[in-house]
Amino acid sequence: MATVRVLTPRGRAAIAVVEVRGAGALACVDRCFFGAAGKPLGERPSNQPLFGRWLGEKGEEVVVAVRGRERVEVHCHGGDAAVGAVVASLAERGATRLEDEVEPAGVSPMAAAAWRALRSAPTERVAGVLLDQANGALDHAVEAALNRLRGGDAHGARDMLLGVLRWERLGGRLISPWRVVLAGPPNAGKSSLVNALVGYERAIVYDTPGTTRDVVAVRTALDGWPVELSDTAGLRVSSDPLEAAGIERARAALAGADLIVAVTPLAEGDAAPIESPAGVKRIDVRSKVDLADLPTPAGAIGTSSVDGRGIEALLAAITSSLVDASPEPGAAVPFLPRQAATLREACDAIEGAAIEGDVIEGDGAHRAEALLTALLATAG
Ligand SMILES: Nc1nc2c(ncn2[C@@H]2O[C@H](COP(=O)(O)OP(=O)(O)OP(=O)(O)O)[C@@H](O)[C@H]2O)c(=O)[nH]1
Numbered sequence: 001m002a003t004v005r006v007l008t009p010r011g012r013a014a015i016a017v018v019e020v021r022g023a024g025a026l027a028c029v030d031r032c033f034f035g036a037a038g039k040p041l042g043e044r045p046s047n048q049p050l051f052g053r054w055l056g057e058k059g060e061e062v063v064v065a066v067r068g069r070e071r072v073e074v075h076c077h078g079g080d081a082a083v084g085a086v087v088a089s090l091a092e093r094g095a096t097r098l099e100d101e102v103e104p105a106g107v108s109p110m111a112a113a114a115w116r117a118l119r120s121a122p123t124e125r126v127a128g129v130l131l132d133q134a135n136g137a138l139d140h141a142v143e144a145a146l147n148r149l150r151g152g153d154a155h156g157a158r159d160m161l162l163g164v165l166r167w168e169r170l171g172g173r174l175i176s177p178w179r180v181v182l183a184g185p186p187n188a189g190k191s192s193l194v195n196a197l198v199g200y201e202r203a204i205v206y207d208t209p210g211t212t213r214d215v216v217a218v219r220t221a222l223d224g225w226p227v228e229l230s231d232t233a234g235l236r237v238s239s240d241p242l243e244a245a246g247i248e249r250a251r252a253a254l255a256g257a258d259l260i261v262a263v264t265p266l267a268e269g270d271a272a273p274i275e276s277p278a279g280v281k282r283i284d285v286r287s288k289v290d291l292a293d294l295p296t297p298a299g300a301i302g303t304s305s306v307d308g309r310g311i312e313a314l315l316a317a318i319t320s321s322l323v324d325a326s327p328e329p330g331a332a333v334p335f336l337p338r339q340a341a342t343l344r345e346a347c348d349a350i351e352g353a354a355i356e357g358d359v360i361e362g363d364g365a366h367r368a369e370a371l372l373t374a375l376l377a378t379a380g
């Protein structure tokens with residue numbers, strides 16, 4: 001029976017390698033591969049790269065290498081969609097998909113989850129934090145809190161849990177990035193600013209107000225933390241249904257933002273009132289400072305996408321607004337939402353118990369103990 005497995009890690013790459021092994025491996029790939037030479041794989045020399053197409057003469061370009069009588073590699077485009085399609089077509093033709101085993105045998109459920117998350121780590125810094133959890137940092141912290149609880153030191157246990165929860169927001173933005181949304185009136189220079197911040201031309205810039213019609217997201221890293229910058233349609237009342245739909249989406253992006261960068265040209269007097277959803281941080285930018293001979297108001301950052309003024313300052317302000325402190329190497333960081341939710345629930349249970357008297361024990365402590373024990377037994 002043939003089995004199929006992706007050898008290359010997930011993530012952005014030009015090429016991915018899918019391995020098919022076992023009896024029937026060659027036949028299975030033969031049914032999908034349209035080699036330029038038109039011969040069955042069994043008649044081709046081993047270890048030679050064979051160019052062809054997948055699932056038909058007009059299919060995706062692939063390179064196949066026969067590594068042995070029971071082992072073939074398919075080298076395809078590296079994106080998730082291309083890899084998924086190759087694996088799915090092999091599975092349809094009888095190959096069994098092997099689960100990727102990324103974690104070492106015998107590790108705890110939370111460590112195993114961290115090993116799996118590591119594969120999608122977008123930056124080295126994120127990988128470092130996840131590697132600490134893969135090596136048991138979060139397990140050890142939860143075990144230590146549990147031991148305190150069992151030893152009757154509920155205060156101590158709660159303080160330890162709060163110490164871990166300090167990294168709740170950061171932990172939630174390791175795998176999915178921080179969301180920074182640029183918003184402001186049409187023509188304010190938002191798209192130009194996104195391009196200046198990422199250092200390449202991602203968003204369309206044009207002198208006609210209402211150019212950006214949709215939310216254009218661009219992923220980058222600031223100080224090693226993953227950040228998604230979203231350029232949005234200029235906020236105004238519009239009778240154009242397409243522009244109005246874009247503005248609606250801009251508002252939705254604002255509602256889901258971690259940070260809003262509100263952009264208004266310096267020459268346009270007061271900053272435009274952009275309704276920031278409650279609790280969402282915001283940085284005020286006065287743009288196009290090269291066009292106005294005016295001082296930038298206090299509390300705002302003046303920028304020019306033409307001469308680069310203020311861009312570094314804005315990058316620094318975005319970073320420090322999102323991440324005010326970084327975990328020390330080896331620190332426990334909850335990296336899945338359920339983990340943080342359970343830790344919080346355990347803290348609440350301890351605090352709930354404390355209110356009833358000056359001795360912290362009883363139901364709340366027991367409930368916290370049960371929650372932490374369950375957390376250690378699952379990935380969170
Ligand atoms: N002088 C100067 N011009 C700028 C600056 N930033 C943007 N512009 C110009 O202003 C115009 C609008 O820029 P965009 O970046 O497209 O503005 P926007 O806010 O994305 O506009 P909409 O998508 O229509 O909402 C373009 O002609 C840009 O070249 C700047 O810092 N200085």
Ligand SMILES: [Mg+2]
Binds near residue numbers: 191204205
């Ligand atoms: Mg724009």
